[in-house]
Amino acid sequence: MSWTTVCKTDQVQEDFPFSAKLGDKEIGVYVLDGEYYALEDVCPHAYALLSQGFVEDGQVECPLHEATFDIRTGKCLREPADRDLHVYPVRIIDNAIQLNVTEEA
Template sequence: MSSEGAFTKVCALGDVPEEGALGVEVGDTPVAIVRSEGEVYAISDICSHAEVNLSEGEVEDGTIECWLHGSCFDLRSGKPINPPATQAVPTYVVKIDGDDVLVSLDTKNS
């Protein structure tokens, strides 16, 4: 995982619910694998506002909602859509290989 561009198998595609999320760990990094509108995303599993697991929140229309205070994050960019969160969370590169979901911790956004 320390080498740039390295992908790690994190789960089977069938483990990720439709319009839902699955919390996994890539090394020591908590990552939410999210399926929304037919696409699969990888986003930090820790809310930038309250440090709770985003994978426990609702997924809808390309966003994931923090279950604690209701901030929604765009799955493509990690940017918050509404308060109280004001900082983006990292998003990661996802690759589907057959039925395997692979993630690279090289972030796509700052």
């Protein structure tokens, strides 16, 4: 288990996910109803950061071609992306958001 702090809880808002970079991984950190989620941030379709997309109803829409994904599960809900996103474990320690990128849930 390897947990790494990427940001503080107040740096993540429902409308403004946080874009984190850990090693060669880019990860979007989201909050929904007080729960935090971490998803692969690069859209599987082409190169766009999903954390810069539009968040609504628990989904994020890719800013480039509008594929959508479920923030809680990473499930791909709309083409043109054709696979689900990797989801990473998240924990909160004293308002610090920590991710474990050695395990993909």
